[in-house]
Amino acid sequence: MSAFPFFKSRPLHVSMVIAWIFLSAIGGIYYYLPRYCKLPLFSNKLPRLHFWIFLVTGIAILCCYIAGKFGGRKYWEYPPILAVPIVISWLLFGFNYFKTVAKKAGEWPVYLWMWGTGILFFLFTFCESYLWLFPYFRNNIVRDITVQWKAYGALVGSWNMLVYGTAIFLMERIKGDESVARSKLSFAMYFLGLTNLLFGWAHHIYIVPAHSFIRYFAYFISMTELIILAKIIGNWKSSLTEAQKDFHLLPYKFIVASDFWIFANLTLALAISVPAINIFTHGTHITVAHAMGSMIGINTMILLASCIFLIEDIAKHEYTIGEKKAITGGFWILNFSLVIFFIALLFAGAEKGLLIIEDKLSFQEIMQHISPFLTLFTIAGFGIFTGALLVVTPSVKRISKYLRQ
Amino acid sequence: MSSITKKAIMATLFLSFIIYTSFVYTTGTANDAGENMITEQSKNGKLLFQKYNCVACHQLYGLGGYMGPDITNVISGKGKGPGYAKAFLKSGTQRMPDFHLSDNEIEELVAYLTYVDKTGVSPVKRFKINYNGTVAQN
Numbered sequence: 001m002s003a004f005p006f007f008k009s010r011p012l013h014v015s016m017v018i019a020w021i022f023l024s025a026i027g028g029i030y031y032y033l034p035r036y037c038k039l040p041l042f043s044n045k046l047p048r049l050h051f052w053i054f055l056v057t058g059i060a061i062l063c064c065y066i067a068g069k070f071g072g073r074k075y076w077e078y079p080p081i082l083a084v085p086i087v088i089s090w091l092l093f094g095f096n097y098f099k100t101v102a103k104k105a106g107e108w109p110v111y112l113w114m115w116g117t118g119i120l121f122f123l124f125t126f127c128e129s130y131l132w133l134f135p136y137f138r139n140n141i142v143r144d145i146t147v148q149w150k151a152y153g154a155l156v157g158s159w160n161m162l163v164y165g166t167a168i169f170l171m172e173r174i175k176g177d178e179s180v181a182r183s184k185l186s187f188a189m190y191f192l193g194l195t196n197l198l199f200g201w202a203h204h205i206y207i208v209p210a211h212s213f214i215r216y217f218a219y220f221i222s223m224t225e226l227i228i229l230a231k232i233i234g235n236w237k238s239s240l241t242e243a244q245k246d247f248h249l250l251p252y253k254f255i256v257a258s259d260f261w262i263f264a265n266l267t268l269a270l271a272i273s274v275p276a277i278n279i280f281t282h283g284t285h286i287t288v289a290h291a292m293g294s295m296i297g298i299n300t301m302i303l304l305a306s307c308i309f310l311i312e313d314i315a316k317h318e319y320t321i322g323e324k325k326a327i328t329g330g331f332w333i334l335n336f337s338l339v340i341f342f343i344a345l346l347f348a349g350a351e352k353g354l355l356i357i358e359d360k361l362s363f364q365e366i367m368q369h370i371s372p373f374l375t376l377f378t379i380a381g382f383g384i385f386t387g388a389l390l391v392v393t394p395s396v397k398r399i400s401k402y403l404r405q
Numbered sequence: 406m407s408s409i410t411k412k413a414i415m416a417t418l419f420l421s422f423i424i425y426t427s428f429v430y431t432t433g434t435a436n437d438a439g440e441n442m443i444t445e446q447s448k449n450g451k452l453l454f455q456k457y458n459c460v461a462c463h464q465l466y467g468l469g470g471y472m473g474p475d476i477t478n479v480i481s482g483k484g485k486g487p488g489y490a491k492a493f494l495k496s497g498t499q500r501m502p503d504f505h506l507s508d509n510e511i512e513e514l515v516a517y518l519t520y521v522d523k524t525g526v527s528p529v530k531r532f533k534i535n536y537n538g539t540v541a542q543n
Contacts, residue, residue, distance in 0.1 A: 005502050006472055007461035070458040074469065077458055107408060138451060139443050141524050143434035145466055150429055187406045191414050198422045206540070208466045209525040211433040217425075219539070276534040283467025283475060283528060359530050363474035 004066075011077040012065045017295060018075065018159075019058055024303040025162040026050075026093065029115055031310055032169060033100055037112070042099035046092050053089040057082055075152065076129065083130055087123065094119045109172070109181035110190050114165030117194060121158035125151045146202075146210045153201020160299070161197070167255060167302045170309055174252050185231075192228060196221060203273040207282060215275065222273035229266050250312075250319065250327055254305035257335055261297025264342070265290060280357060285370070285377075286349030293342050296384065297335075304391060311395045315402055323394035330390025337383025344380060348373035443520050450517025457504050466527045473501065477527035480519045487515050 030047050033039045041047065061078045064070070071079040097119055101112050129151035132138040137147055172180045180186065202210075202218030246252045268290050272281050281287065308327070312318060319327065348370040355366045454460070462473035469475075479485050494511045497503035506514070531543040 006470075007458045007502070010461045010470060011458065071452075071456055073455055074460055077455075077461075113411075135448075137430075139448055140434065141465075141521055143430070145468065146429060146434045149468065150426075184406045187411065191418070194418060198418060199425060204468065205466070207525070207527055207529050211428075211435075214429065214433050216539070274538045275540045276538045279529060279532055279534075279540050283464050285471065288471065356528050357530050 008065050008068060011070070012062065014075060015058075015061055015065070015078075019054075021159055021163065021295075021299055021303065023054065024307060025118075025159065025166060028166050028303075028306045028310060029097070029162070032166075033097075035313075036169075036173060037104070039100050039104055042096050042103075046096045050089050050092050050096075053085050053092075057085045057089070073129075073132065073148065075155075080130060080133060083126070087126065090119065090123050090126070094123060107182065109168075109178070110186045111165035111169040111172075111181050113187075113190060114161045114168070117197075118158045118161030118165065121154055121161065121197065125155035125158055129155065142208055142210050145208050146205055146214065149204040150201055153204060154197050156294075157193070157197030157201075160294075161193070163299045163302050164193070166306050167258065170251055170255060170302075170305055173309070174246065174249060174255075189228065189231070192224060196225060200225075200273075203278055206275050206278050219273060219275060222270065225266060225270055225273075229263070229270065233263075250324065251305040251309040253328070253331055254301045254308070257331070258298050258301035258305070261293060261301060261338075265293045265298060268293065268346075280353040281349060282353075284349035284353045284356075285345045285373075286353070289342050289345035289349060292345065293338070296338055297342070300388075307392075307395055311399055315398050319394060319398075323398075326390050326394055330387045330392075332387070334384055334387025334391060337380045337387055341377055341380035341384060344373045344377040348377065442523060444516060446513050446516035447520040448517075450513035450515070450520075453510055453514050454517055457506075462501070464527070465521060466525070475527055476518060476521075477525070478522050480515070480522040487519065490515050490518055 030041065034041055060082055064078045064082070069079055070077045072083075076083065097116065101108070101116065104112065129148060131147055131151075132144055136143075138144050168181050168186065172178060200218055200221040202214050203222060206215050268286070271277050272286060272290065308319075351370050351373070352366055355361055355369060361369070460469040462470040464470065464473075464475040465477050467475060467477075476490075479490050480487055491511055493501060494504075494506055494514055526542065529540075529542055533541045533543060535541060
């Protein structure tokens with residue numbers, strides 16, 4: 001452990017999670033555009049270049065972390081120079097994407113809007129997160145932290161656009177119903193999501209002494225997500241009937257699970273966006289519960305659905321009964337463990353928040369108080385790993401076999 | 406939803422975003438105790454704070470890691486202060502690694518923490534909850 005301490009392993013973990021999100025979401029978009037959207041890529045060479053830039057930069061980042069070479073900040077702790085190839089790779093992706101979809105005749109389905117928005121806002125927010133390189137931003141901590149979390153809030157929103165766009169695309173394909181991605185309601189939800197991406201980030205910085213308008217505005221914008229929550233609850237009955245009908249389809253299982261996690265995380269997000277609740281939860285494990293619930297419960301479920309759909313398509317035949325059993329078993333272990341993981345973090349965070357405000361115990365004593373929850377959280381983490389392993393192993397075997405042929 | 410409506414909504418959102426971003430970059434974040442107070446030593450300390458990835462474990466304004474405490478007010482906290490911070494930085498603890506910092510680096514990090522300390526309070530322990538769900542710090 002001393003050879004690989006927490007200050008090295010944490011950024012490594014975060015970078016690998018982000019790499020999983022981006023590689024699988026972007027890979028899906030490159031695959032789906034020509035094959036399902038009837039939009040041949042503007043260039044077939046640029047995705048290869050994109051892949052190699054990602055791979056080489058990723059290896060360089062890993063080497064920096066192992067060697068203890070930092071200099072950046074949360075999410076991007078590597079030396080800032082490595083941001084340059086990342087920006088170049090996204091410019092290539094964006095150029096290829098927009099040149100490709102520009103050929104699309106007629107109205108775009110909502111997922112094409114979402115993917116485009118995700119690319120543009122990733123580029124903007126990624127560059128914005130490096131404004132600290134200018135003394136005007138970094139020499140004023142209020143501006144520095146506010147701009148950092150403005151960028152990160154929208155940055156998470158930008159990769160959510162890529163992932164949720166993928167979810168809508170999959171729903172359209174599984175159901176064979178094009179209206180899913182073309183209805184007024186789907187566009188209304190898209191614009192509401194985009195509004196939250198642009199303006200709803202400040203719950204991260206309620207306690208930072210920035211202008212109070214930033215806090216009030218974010219509070220107001222976050223509450224508009226109640227509309228999304230109401231829509232989810234309103235659709236619950238019909239969704240359940242549909243879910244029961246198609247639940248045997250592997251990708252659909254994961255989409256249904258992501259729906260459940262959207263509900264749980266949105267409820268939590270709404271709660272912690274209320275300043276009176278945020279004051280107790282900020283800086284506690286409740287924030288981690290929200291981040292992990294979104295990353296594993298929503299994004300990973302959707303991207304696993306996408307990978308399973310895509311690999312079945314590449315391999316040209318369905319998974320065997322044995323493979324389906326392994327994936328389904330993994331699916332349940334993964335989700336059950338995630339529920340325990342999520343609840344353990346909520347309890348740990350709630351107790352920590354209350355004890356901090358009570359102000360009677362030291363930090364170490366508070367950590368001892370919450371350690372049973374953290375032990376449960378760790379055990380559930382192993383459960384998540386086991387479930388995920390069962391889910392991905394058949395797909396990895398299948399894709400390795402395909403690549404060997 | 407017609408194509409014109411979509412484009413109009415997008416243009417409105419984009420324009421609002423530009424205006425709001427300009428506000429955040431200037432007036433919205435100008436009311437700190439900061440730019441005039443930060444010293445050359447604390448500017449270097451900020452870069453060291455990133456170089457050693459202190460935020461992997463510690464928090465400033467509740468943002469950062471969870472292994473160590475929030476250190477926004479470590480300089481003015483009860484029973485703490487510059488000497489307390491220096492002792493931790495000098496040799497680490499059972500949980501915090503010894504980064505083998507030079508005396509100059511320790512001074513610069515403490516200068517940065519001193520600057521941060523003067524800008525605000527975290528975690529907020531004294532506050533009043535208003536009827537609309539907002540919070541006023543006491």
